[in-house]
Amino acid sequence: MEQTLVIIKPDGLQRNLIGEIISRFERKGLKIAGMKMMSIDDLKVEEHYKKYVEKPFFRHLRTFMQSSPVIVMVLEGVEAVSAVRLIAGSTKGREADAGTIRGDLAMSLQTNLVHISDPEENPQEEIDRFFSQDELFDYKKIDRDFVYSPDELD
Numbered sequence: 400m401e402q403t404l405v406i407i408k409p410d411g412l413q414r415n416l417i418g419e420i421i422s423r424f425e426r427k428g429l430k431i432a433g434m435k436m437m438s439i440d441d442l443k444v445e446e447h448y449k450k451y452v453e454k455p456f457f458r459h460l461r462t463f464m465q466s467s468p469v470i471v472m473v474l475e476g477v478e479a480v481s482a483v484r485l486i487a488g489s490t491k492g493r494e495a496d497a498g499t500i501r502g503d504l505a506m507s508l509q510t511n512l513v514h515i516s517d518p519e520e521n522p523q524e525e526i527d528r529f530f531s532q533d534e535l536f537d538y539k540k541i542d543r544d545f546v547y548s549p550d551e552l553d
Contacts, residue, residue, distance in 0.1 A: 401479040404525040406514035407470035428546035433535040434472035471529045487515045
């Protein structure tokens, strides 16, 4: 099974969309392996968004990501990285497809409700940035056999 990181950003918390966002992932059949609410300090923001640190918009991004707590979670499933990216939709909310989280609920590029791991940016590294191993849980979900066929689980 593959794991990936999702951060429900401050706008998701402030707009009361946490349940809606989590529900979309659960309805798809993804397993929550870990979840917590936290504040993100300067070091974590800079480490997490290191490719943007030198960009002019980074100051606003950091302020936004620290404007309220966030929800961080690890989702697990077969090809979880691509499945989560599909559910989230395009980064720019106003261009995201209807039916996706961002397409239905966001208009912005920055305040787009969720951060989703990019496969090129090492999802495991992102998970390790926010979770220790004792905060992740390995358990069998009772609906697993109704989400996947047996050959997908081998």
